[in-house]
Amino acid sequence: MKRFEYLAPQNLAEALQMMADRPEALPLAGGTDLLVQMKEGGRPVEVLVSLKRVPEVRQFASNGNLAFGAAVTVGQIAANPQIQQDYPALANGTGLIGSMQIRNMATVGGNLCNAAPSADTAPPLLVLGAQVVLASAQGERIVPLVKFFVGPGQTVLQPGELLKEIIVPNPPARSGSFYLRQTPRAWMDIAVVGVAASITLAADNTIREVRLALGAVAPTPILVPAVETLLQGQTLTDDLLQEVGTVAAQAAKPIDDLRASAEYRRHLVKALTQRALRGAVARAKKGA
Numbered sequence: 001m002k003r004f005e006y007l008a009p010q011n012l013a014e015a016l017q018m019m020a021d022r023p024e025a026l027p028l029a030g031g032t033d034l035l036v037q038m039k040e041g042g043r044p045v046e047v048l049v050s051l052k053r054v055p056e057v058r059q060f061a062s063n064g065n066l067a068f069g070a071a072v073t074v075g076q077i078a079a080n081p082q083i084q085q086d087y088p089a090l091a092n093g094t095g096l097i098g099s100m101q102i103r104n105m106a107t108v109g110g111n112l113c114n115a116a117p118s119a120d121t122a123p124p125l126l127v128l129g130a131q132v133v134l135a136s137a138q139g140e141r142i143v144p145l146v147k148f149f150v151g152p153g154q155t156v157l158q159p160g161e162l163l164k165e166i167i168v169p170n171p172p173a174r175s176g177s178f179y180l181r182q183t184p185r186a187w188m189d190i191a192v193v194g195v196a197a198s199i200t201l202a203a204d205n206t207i208r209e210v211r212l213a214l215g216a217v218a219p220t221p222i223l224v225p226a227v228e229t230l231l232q233g234q235t236l237t238d239d240l241l242q243e244v245g246t247v248a249a250q251a252a253k254p255i256d257d258l259r260a261s262a263e264y265r266r267h268l269v270k271a272l273t274q275r276a277l278r279g280a281v282a283r284a285k286k287g288a
């Protein structure tokens with residue numbers, strides 16, 4: 001690994017000042033992506049600003065919604081009983097990442113900022129309507145997560161800017177969400193397709209609100225708005241599920257690579273979309 005400078009700020013203001021003074025610096029959270037990229041991929045990095053001792057990005061906030069710092073670990077999220085109950089797709093996604101050792105290091109912010117199309121926290125947070133708070137020495141801005149990803153490994157973050165916090169609105173009553181993925185190996189592998197769904201049911205069990213998001217089948221994780229149009233006001237039948245699966249597969253823009261062909265990925269989108277929607281409806285009814 002090439003030599004690099006390691007800066008260890010003690011609070012957010014210090015971290016932001018360091019990022020402003022050294023625009024080439026990269027934040028270091030759990031290091032489970034970044035250190036591997038530096039060590040094995042030869043990624044050139046001159047300065048790291050560690051978030052390990054920055055309390056503002058390591059804690060949960062209480063502002064009426066679910067809000068937590070970007071450097072909260074995926075293990076903390078997966079084990080949180082309130083998240084398991086009210087935001088189950090997020091508990092699913094964080095619980096699938098790596099091994100227990102990885103989950104104890106890896107952070108949600110790191111997963112989002114690394115911007116892999118297969119990131120397991122992205123589809124759940126997209127269907128849950130998450131927003132991200134980006135901070136720099138100049139101030140803060142709030143960006144809907146759907147506008148955060150620009151391409152593989154690319155986000156709207158500017159030099160000197162940090163992902164500070166993730167905000168997820170409280171789901172309405174009779175809501176449920178679900179995330180699942182397909183990997184060639186059962187564990188320690190990344191998704192060849194990931195699908196998240198969130199659903200809110202009306203009193204008569206028709207669908208009041210629905211969102212579907214796909215991972216690993218486009219340059220960024222994506223929402224599929226066509227599914228919302230198709231399902232709003234409907235009851236989920238087998239025929240409708242088939243149709244929705246086809247619509248989702250059409251929205252996917254997968255590539256052929258070593259891990260799966262584009263055709264297999266489309267087939268998986270169709271199957272996993274149906275399972276994710278069924279799962280979300282079952283959870284919405286249970287939470288009623």
Ligand SMILES: Cc1cc2nc3c(=O)[nH]c(=O)nc-3n(C[C@H](O)[C@H](O)[C@H](O)COP(=O)(O)OP(=O)(O)OC[C@H]3O[C@@H](n4cnc5c(N)ncnc54)[C@H](O)[C@@H]3O)c2cc1C
Nearest residue numbers: 029030031032033034097098106107110111113119120163
């Ligand atoms: C063995 C193994 C298995 C894995 N399995 C999975 C898996 O199943 N699913 C999955 O999605 N991922 C997986 N990963 C990838 C990785 O663990 C996750 O992406 C993790 O969440 C990254 O978080 P981190 O805190 O380690 O990020 P880091 O490695 O510290 O940072 C990643 C990138 O984000 C930037 N960054 C970090 N925090 C911030 C911030 N607050 N603001 C701005 N930029 C920031 C860094 O500068 C860097 O570019 C795996 C990795 C390994 C090594």
